[in-house]
């Protein structure tokens with residue numbers, strides 16, 4: 001299998017690769033439909049800075065083991081990988097020569113759904129986590145900002161069928177978010193594959 005083309009983003013203290021067309025448009029259309037229909041999407045209450053509110057998107061968690069995943073005071077219980085999400089996992093693992101144990105799926109139903117500034121730096125992810133983040137459906141803008149150098153920020157459109165790979169020290173030095181948008185947008189599905197020890 002040949003390596004799919006990617007660009008390396010010019011970011012200090014980070015290793016971020018972007019594969020714009022990781023999946024073909026036909027594959028991506030089929031995956032979008034299947035994931036939208038077959039994932040058991042749920043909306044959780046989260047607690048951040050002592051305030052409890054509904055998360056502004058739907059999520060689901062998948063893993064090869066029974067370990068739960070916690071962030072923002074929620075504990076996610078894994079579903080087993082099957083169907084489209086298992087197929088996608090295998091394709092990514094083959095290309096990246098990396099095995100993932102877990103996947104957090106996000107569904108942004110409209111421009112009102114979002115994901116606030118954070119780093120994926122939970123202890124369970126290990127010191128320098130590798131995170132492979134796949135997009136299907138609507139394009140949304142992904143923002144990065146450096147934690148200690150306010151002059152360093154970056155915006156990136158995440159395309160249908162793309163893969164964003166974050167590794168090395170990225171999570172120590174950078175925060176990321178998907179902000180809300182006032183534009184009329186259709187739903188977007190994001191799958192973030194992770195390794196949880």
Ligand SMILES: O=C(O)CCC(=O)C(=O)O
Pocket residue numbers: 104106115120133142158176178190192
């Ligand atoms: O939706 C995205 O592209 C980002 C998702 C994300 O950052 C996360 O789930 O940790």
Ligand SMILES: [Fe+2]
Pocket residue numbers: 118119120176
């Ligand atoms: Fe994240």
